[in-house]
Each structure stands twice: as C-alpha cells, then as structure tokens.
Amino acid sequence: MNKLAFLGITGLFLLGNYYIGRKFLAILKHFVWFKYPGILWGIIGLLAIAALVTLLVFNGNVGGVVGKIGSYWLSYWFLSLVSFGITDLILKITKKNTMIQSKNELLIWIIALAVTVVLFWYGSWQAQQIKTVNYQVTIDKPTDGKSQKIKAVLISDVHLGYVNDVKKLEKIVTKINQLQPDIIFISGDLFDGNYQALQDAKGMEKQLSRLSSVYGTYMCWGNHDAGASFEKMKELVQSAKITLLEDEMTVVGEELLVVGRKDSRPIGSQDGTRESLQDQFEKVGNQLPKIILDHQPSNLEEYEQSNELILSGHTHQGQIFPFSLVTKAYFIVDYGYYRKNENSPQVIVSSGVGTWGPPMRIGTQSEIVQIDIIIE
Secondary structure: OOHHHHHHHHHHHHHHHHHHHHHHHHHHOOOOOOOOHHHHHHHHHHHHHHHHHHHHOOOOOOOHHHHHHHHHHHHHHHHHHHHHHHHHHHHHHHHOOOOOOHHHHHHHHHHHHHHHHHHHHHHHHHHOOEEEEEEEEEEOOOOOOOOEEEEEEEEOOOOEOOOOOHHHHHHHHHHHHHOOOOEEEEEOOOEOOOHHHOOOHHHHHHHHHOOOOOOOEEEEOOOOOOOOOHHHHHHHHHHOOOEEOOOEEEEEOOOEEEEEOOOOOOOOOOOOOOOOOHHHHHHHOOOOOEEEEOOOHHHHHHOOOOOEEEEEOOOHHHOEOOHHHHHHHHOOOOOEEEOOOOOOOEEEEOOOOOOOOOOOOEOOOEEEEEEEEEEO
C-alpha cells in the first residue's frame, strides 16, 4: 500500500471514529451520571488504534486479543456510521417540516444506538453459525459405461486469522468430516492475507490434517492467499497433506479431472502468473469431466465445455446487506447454482465459511457446501 492510500484510509477511519464519538457524547450528556467525556474519547481512541493496526499490519502479529478487539470494533464502527448517518439525515429532513423537541430527538438517537447494538450482536452471532447447503449436479461422461456418484464437500473463504482462529477451524473440520465426503474442495482464501496473524499455526495444520475423505482434499489459491508471507501459507497447506493445484490438474477416481487455478487478481505476490489451461486440457482429453476450482466467479468466460463444473467463492454473497445487492449486480452469479444453457459449464458459488473485514454477517450465511456429483 502506498503512503497516500495509507494516509487516506487512516484519515477517513479516524474521522469516522470522531463522528461516532460526537454522537455518543450527544446522547450521554443528557444523563447526570456522565461526567467524564475524556474517558469516552480515550476508549474510542484505543479501539480505533486496535482496529488500525489489525487492518494495516500486513506481515506481523499484533496479538490475538488486539486482533479480535480491532476486528470487532471495525464491525461496530461500520454499523454506527450507517445507523447514525441515516438518523442524521432523517432528522435534517424532518426538521424542515416540523419542530422536534429535544426529548423526542434524544429518544430517536437512543433508538439508533439500540439498533446498532442489536445488529452488532446479531451479525457477530450469525457469522459463527455454519449451515450446510446441498446441490446435485450431473456431468456427462465421454463414453458409455457405469455411472459414478461422488459426494463432494466445498468450502471457501475461511480467512484464517485473528477472528477465524483454530477453534473456528476445528468446528469447520468436524462438520465436514461428519458429512463423510468422498472428496473435499477448498476454493481459495484459506488465509486472510497475513500468515503472522495465525496465533496457533501448528494447531491449524493439525486441524486441516484431520480432514477425512476417500480421495483427499484439493485446493486452489484465492486473492487473499498472497503477500509477503505467501511461502509460509504454502508450507502449511502442504504440511497438512492438502493437494494444492496451481494451474494444475490431476485425475481422481474413474476419469474425473480435478483442476485448480491460480487466482486472477491476487492481493500481493503469489507463485507466478496465471496460465491458460486449454493446451493441458487438449493433452489429457478435453472430453474428460472436469471439476475446476477457480476462486473468483468473474472468470467464467474462460470456460465453455458442458462437462465442466466450476466451484468458486470470493463474493461472500456481499456478507452484509445491502452489499449483497452490489455483488448480485456485479457478478454473473454471486451465489448458488448457475448454468447459462445445457451446453454451458455448471457453476456453484459459495458464500464462504468465514468472514473478511467486519466479522459479521447480516442477510447472508456462513456455509459448507455438499455437492452430489453424478457422472454418467
């Protein structure tokens, strides 16, 4: 990040904290027991610093406690800006037409504060709830023969770091193993861009090693699986016996081709540039049914065969409403199953099992995806 961008983000964030502090003071000054505004500013300042260092220290460890406090303050900061901003706008419009007494205005601000608190607690709780969603797809086989059914499990966007820690990973792995899959796929963003933020890297390696299936676990990189600590991320994945596919492919089961792509827009350095796979497809036989792990669903134009199943993540389905409307408008498919026509590839996009940025979900869900794949 260049210095200008750093200063801009820092300045805007601090201005947001100042705005929130002013609103807190406007509410608290009406209560006789509130006598020390300096303490309030001190608390907000410490929370703002925790959030800033958590966000901006890309290759260092600020500590698990500071990282969690900073991440959750980012959630509360965001909700407060929205809630107080909308309330300010409503009051300005209303005051043009009617006179609002100070007591009524205070009540409105208290309601705005209460709404913020409720949304914060709900969004934080919702982010930790992991649901299992189910799909069934059929992929054509090049030759006549016995049909094959594979139970696959897909996860994406774990974003391992300060909030999505070893306990969260243990919960995810346990839920996956309970499904007794034949094969497991991880379609990118296993990490949150900073390996140093892992408070228990060995514990995470141990949990990933627990993943159990018939054919093993296969993974592609996401845009956050990058940066100065990329090589350490790679070492952890390989130590956990996960098959990492970097624009590579392997045959699994009865003539099923599993393909993993490098990310198309990594945030920081990865292992080389993204390459075309069409020549490799031709060498192994383009008629083989393919499962392709490609983190970002913005790359769908690269695929054209009806025997391809694309598994993606990245969008989080917007994670927090109304951003879900933005992802829905931007991507051809930002969540769920999609197929343009019967001659086109099939696509499944997961909303992810973790969170990025504010560790909360409103209007979306953290999920594990079970896919019954029928090859016939």
